[in-house]
Amino acid sequence: MMYGGRLPGVFRLLQLHFHFGDGSHMEQGSEHRINHQGYPVEMHLVFWNMKYLSSELAIKSPEGLSVLAVFFKVTSRVNTALEPIVKMLPHVGYKGKARTLSLNLDKIIPWKLTPFYRYKGSLTTPPCTENVIWTVLERPMSMSISQYKVFVNTLSWDSNPYRPVQPLNGRKVTFCNA
């Protein structure tokens, strides 16, 4: 569940996914950049607004979705909280493959959620609906180089899995450091 931090309601987790590059550049892979700085991996936790009766309804409705974006940098330390995901990746290497796993989300996102950036935008993958409240955490998490390589080497894609940075088009980005 995600709430507070000036979010309009209580949001329930729908799915999580990762964006990353081809491994050739450590500043490429994330969809967001902070002061032009990119990261090799960006995780998206997608939540739906429980004021709607279902996630299907929320996806099509105003302020229906809230995405928490967490950057990952690559270090020498293994992130044990990520291991269940890393171990499962070779089994879901192709689109449409699914596995069930249990995760401790508290350990996968930073213990302190501020500072963060907030803006209203769209999903970065189809249907790209403009009803998403984005929360981008400034503080990155980390994973080891071997964990990173599992992401890069075991997954396949038709085109780059990250969308290039989009123009702001007058959207306001607020910064919260409370």
Ligand SMILES: [Zn+2]
């Ligand atoms: Zn995403």
